Amino acid sequence: MxxxxxxxxxxxxxxxxxxxxxxxxxxxxxxxxxxxxxxxxxxxxxxxxxxxxxxxxxxxxxxxxxxxxxxxxxxxxxxxxxxxxxxxxxxxxxxxxxxxxxxxxxxxxxxxxxxxxxxxxxxxxxxxxxxxxxxxxxxxxxxxxxLARSGRPLWIWGAGHVGRALAAVMAPLPGWDISLIDIAPERFPADPPAVPVIAPEVAPAAARAPAEAAHLIVTHSHARDLEICHRLLLRDFAFAGLIGSETKRARFGARLRQMGHSDASAGRIACPIGDPALGKHPQAIALGVATSLLRLTSTSHEGSATA
Structure with a gap:
């Protein structure tokens, strides 16, 4: 510490x-x-x-x-x-x-x-x-x-129930610099547990993402989720996880291939995230995701996380 x-x-x-x-x-x-x-x-x-x-x-x-x-x-x-x-x-x-x-x-x-x-x-x-x-x-x-060293950037796309739960669970943990991203100020809680970032458009926001960042994609819109996945795959990242089901994973994989991404590239987006055994409550999802991200840091920022 x-x-x-x-x-x-x-x-x-x-x-x-x-x-x-x-x-x-x-x-x-x-x-x-x-x-x-x-x-x-x-x-x-x-x-x-x-x-x-x-x-x-x-x-x-x-x-x-x-x-x-x-x-x-x-x-x-x-x-x-x-x-x-x-x-x-x-x-x-x-x-x-x-x-x-x-x-x-x-x-x-x-x-x-x-x-x-x-x-x-x-x-x-x-x-x-x-x-x-x-x-x-x-x-x-x-x-x-x-002095505390700068942590790994963690971008949480979406300030809804799951995004807020993820930020609240991850914020007390050392080693992370967390940004909570959404389209408008009214979508953020009054006292956000992470740095709020207003990003009405995905492309310019994703272009600012550091290559070493981890991303959690939990927005209110499937179309926005897909755009974020597409933009991130045009860059580099340490980890990207998408909320959803196996069905959503298959559909997004097909759409990303249509957008020009290879099977291997589309496969870098982990979906679903969390631990299904813990249930679908936002805090339960957050706990499962936090465990995956802690494994990411335990490998000296060089390994990958399984969501």
Whole structure:
């Protein structure tokens, strides 16, 4: 896990003031590894440090800290300290972030470096010299974490029930940059779980798709679905999945061949997507698709997913 500057800035823009809780160190049996983090604001949160009593108590303390600001570092023995079955201990870093705190954030050698108090001196050279690629580094009143790397682009075509469910299931998972694409603003939820993209026409939108992107095609229109498949097959992509049945797969295959695509090319569009054993509820489809996409990332972005 690492410091996700983009998510932090989005949260501050939405809520004005948020607390970030990060696992700076984990020893023995612990719910999450060092580097895991979450954001907290009144009435909501994003991410997790493992749930249970640890997360509940840390969240309560973080909400209380929002009123005053600043940062806190605490070591918590999970067994004797809070009665969890885990036998280890964690060190938690809690920071309050707002626009002012973001101005003090520095980027040094691929790390998010920031003072833990407003009156901290410049970071010592020794501190910057010991920056590592893992977890959270605390020293001399400063904190540093490796910046989150850009994730694989995931384009979800269609902001209906299934598209929203897919975005909601995939958004908390690390390693993905998600765009939710549809034809008009009114088709998006009020608070979309992914970056909304308005694309009345398929061709120009598909032309902007990165070659390494994964695509999930779940629009309200079979004609639009077919156009997206056609445009993507004219380019390169990591994975493309189409919602539908075996009948839809056969019909689309025939139509794509009529449009000039070979059998092998048309066969790159996976259809149906998800796990039929889970049912057809939007969230059930999303869970099955998420499993397929996680297999895609588990092969270092080089393998293929089976939908």
């Amino acid at each position: 690492s410091f996700d500057e983009a998510s932090l800035r989005r949260a501050v823009a939405r809520h004005g003031r948020v607390a970030r809780i990060a696992v700076a160190e984990a020893k023995g049996s612990a719910p999450r590894e060092a580097g895991a983090s979450m954001l907290v604001w009144p009435g909501g949160q994003e991410g997790t440090i493992g749930g249970g009593t640890l997360e509940w108590q840390a969240t309560e303390r973080a909400l209380a800290r929002l009123a005053g600001g600043g940062a806190a570092v605490e070591t918590i023995p999970l067994g004797p300290g809070i009665g969890q079955c885990c036998g280890g201990a964690v060190k938690l870093l809690t920071e309050v972030w707002d626009d002012d705190a973001l101005t003090r954030l520095r980027i040094e050698r691929g790390h998010a470096v920031r003072p833990l108090s407003q009156n901290a001196d410049a970071p010592p050279a020794a501190f910057l010299g010991r920056l590592a690629r893992s977890a959270v580094h605390l020293s001399a009143g400063w904190a540093a974490e490796p």
